[in-house]
Amino acid sequence: MPDSPADPLGAQHVLIVSPDTLGRKMGGPAIRAWEMAKRLAAFAPVRLVSVKEATLAHEAFEVLSADDDELRRQVAWADVVIAQGEVFTLHPWLNETDVVIVADVYDPLHLEALESARDEGPEGRRFLVGYCVDMLSTQLRRADFVICASEKQRDFWLGHLGALGRISPDGYDDDHSLRNLIDVVPFGVSDDHPSQTRHGIRDAEDGIGPDDKVVLWGGGVYNWFDPLTLIRAVHQLTRRRPEVKLYFLGMTYPNPAVRESRMAVEAVRLADELGLTGTQVFFNTGWTDYDDRINFLLDADVGVSTHFDHIETAFSFRTRILDYLWAGLPIIATDGDAFAPMIRDNGLGRVVPAQDVGALVAALEEVLFEADGAALRENARAFGRTMSWDRSLRPLIEFCRSPRHAADFSAALGLPPDAHHLRHIEVLEAKILQLDDELNQTREQLSSARRQNGL
Template sequence: MGPRILILARGYLGSHMSAPGIRATAQARVLAEHVPGAQVTLAGPNEDFEQPADGAYRVTRWSARNLLQLTAAHDVVISSMLPPHIAIFYPWKRYVVDLFSQYAMEWMEVGMQHYEGRHRDAWAERTRAVLGMQLTLADFILTCNERQRDSYIGMMTSLGLISPRVYEADPTLRRYIDSAPHGIRPEPPVPGKRVLRGVRPGFGENDRIILWNGGIIQWYDPATLIEALRLLNRDDVKLLFLGASYPGIRELGKGVRFQDAKAIAARNGQLNRTVFFEEGWVSHDEAKQYVLEADISVCTYFDNMETRYSHRTRFVDLIWGELPFICTHGDVLAEEVAQEGWGLVVPEGDAPALARAIAKLLDDRELYARCRANLAAARPRLQWRETLKPLIRFCMETGEPISPKWERLPGLAQRLTAYTARRAVFNLFDRKLKQRSERLEAAEKKERLRQERLARFAGGGSAK
């Protein structure tokens, strides 16, 4: 009998998945196939999912009501954010936190978009508290790249988690924290039915298609791309922004960047002529058809700390589909694009340079073919069964974790208390913001009704 493994997905499962759900589903598949005797349960926050056809693992819904019951029934619990409630099983369970983003920096960007003043400060304090709690609760930690791993090791050191005992047991710390990059789809990239040319209004048979593969969040820079297309001034080049509202993630979606991008395209006369927006979220299965039909992909963003530590999971489907792409410099995958020859890298905010890169990648057939060949060569090492080897190894181990639980227990108690307090403070600010918004909305509605009454009265007077 192998280990009973529970994967708690923090994003939606099923057809309309974003990166958290895709990653959790891949983990379930790989662990079921590569950990001998493993009984794997994949749990998500939504109900509209299907069981795998081959029955390799079980899919269920998790909520506050059944979380403790699910945890009690399993030996290993894996999540990108471990719920604090399961700490009551800390002495007996093996916990894995999958920190596939540098959340301190990512959530700093989210806070800048959604909160102000002391509310934003409370958000930042809550972020620090939850990360400290996650790192202390976990027996094993995954990241998506080596930069992320280095940053989290620094945080772990400051929390006192890298003790002499831990370092003596493994000076590399790979048995405590390791990198597991986002993998690619297992199926080969075979084109299917068309979804753009001759199907979607505005896309002709001979058009060259640029795909922005994903949503538009605070840290992305669509304005530079739209300006580059204006400078390029080619009616045969069409850009599609694929995705807007993230499924099951309230903080992400149609925010300031998305609205600004649409406004810029409209002002330039590009909207629905050369620049198009997908307003919803395309299903995971259908998204691959957009990748396979596009000529190139472009993703532009800002050179900041979020970028430095990021691992752009939207690039992974481009590698799978052997679709050459252009990106901004600054992150790990941008370095790989330059080193591996997957496409071109441009400076932040440089629209003329981006316009030249787009023209080159679209029109230089020799460069294009070379990029496609390089992408095809990268596909084997990015299969999920390869990238998740550190997680497979941990789940197959039966001994005590490299960081003794008793050594982390005092810090865990302290950090659980700190997180509870910081969350309460943040929620208080959230409630006040909601109440203020409701009052403003009520006042605006009252004023609209007053104006409507005045308009009707004036219209009646004129009629007389």
């Protein structure tokens, strides 16, 4: 029986708003919203809305997409609104309503942007990082309740809340721990039993057979990850262990607004240069369906997550690790994030220094060929059960049982929008200029092509 709160939420209407696409193929933000809706629907009327696109359906709650007008109607229905990311920036009126608002800041977007925005050039990068800071400040300034992914993240966001004046006498007197204002709701592990219905990798991917050792990169490739060290390690290891095969689960994010990353391009280029593509390294150029991912996970022998030693890593919460735990996969990960001590302390696999090819080769060989794989798998499954969605969502369910405005709600609502609306206008202006530059470059390329062809 699920380990969850016993008392119903009553008639509280809960609206969950995702900035991401809700469909068969989903990224982390959409998955998190979907799993929240599934659990909360057991206790309250729930609606799940995407401000992009929604093609999913569920018998327990309504799923829909919404433009600004439709979102206003949905918010009018709700007692509680749970939202994340750009929702508060794209729809600034939401911050001025009196509905109870839960801000989900499990993803420190401004830290990600330090790396992801490198592809936008120096000016674009500075702008996007600033935009993310303003976006997060807007929701933290207004939120009645804030949820994040780890205790380390909570400390980080408490600093941001303090700078915004949200650590106030009213809030402190309401709860000295400030758990009433911000609590930890990690990304969870699926409660479903992992069952394979087909092979996603073995004998399904030309070049990977039933007896090969499959190393799984279980998600997208973004600029804050380090697939290059992993590819080099596999290159070294396969000289004496040719049965080792590295499989990248997804290269094209399902939200079309998210462009291919520089690191994804570099990973493919390196594998090509080393002659590994299609023999030792394999790329799924699309994205795996959410409900089909278990067929890939259960075809793997080890799950990997390699990244750089920087600020994004320190406050990250790698959602792919949760899937590895669900599937009972041994884990090899770079040190420095929230999962590293969990892996070390619970016998889940191996932790290696950042960008250390030799250490990664040794860890892969040990886990794949020397370690007690059955023990590592059982440890992963057992630890995963402690991080189920039913457990991780407890603080959110408890809040939605008795939703309330923050102790300093009147002050928070009365804060002037200051730079927010101006920043929103600047964002639109900058985007127009960027698109205009891209259009001019395309025109020049077409003109050059016509001249070369005598047209």
